[in-house]
Amino acid sequence: MRKAYPFIIACLLAIAVPSLAATANVATTASTKKIEQTAKALAKINVNTASASQLAAGLKGIGEKKAQAIIDYRQKHGKFTNINGLTKVKGIGASLIASNYHLIEL
Numbered sequence: 304m305r306k307a308y309p310f311i312i313a314c315l316l317a318i319a320v321p322s323l324a325a326t327a328n329v330a331t332t333a334s335t336k337k338i339e340q341t342a343k344a345l346a347k348i349n350v351n352t353a354s355a356s357q358l359a360a361g362l363k364g365i366g367e368k369k370a371q372a373i374i375d376y377r378q379k380h381g382k383f384t385n386i387n388g389l390t391k392v393k394g395i396g397a398s399l400i401a402s403n404y405h406l407i408e409l
Contacts, residue, residue: 347408350389351382362403369394383409 348361350373358370365373369392376392377383386407389395400407 346406348406349408350386351377351409362406364399364402365395385409 346361348358350358353361355367355370355374358365358373359367362370372392372394373389380391383389386400386404386409387397389400389407390397
């Protein structure tokens with residue numbers, strides 16, 4: 304009977320270890336996704352160089368139309384010299400800038 308114990312333990316380990324490895328992989332994948340989401344949320348958008356799609360994806364309350372308006376204004380008047388200069392763009396007010404202030408860079 305004693306000779307059977309190592310065999311039983313080996314069988315149990317063979318069953319348990321792959322299951323544990325799969326659980327660890329799922330946890331690692333979830334952690335990686337969370338880190339990527341946090342990094343994206345913290346990424347700043349340069350309003351002087353960003354494309355319309357980057358502006359729309361990176362700033363709250365900015366869709367494709369407002370993003371294109373920012374680019375049109377930038378092309379006509381030159382680069383923004385301060386963040387509050389965005390209020391000169393039609394459809395962008397102080398409250399929209401305030402909600403995105405931490406995401407905007409020049």
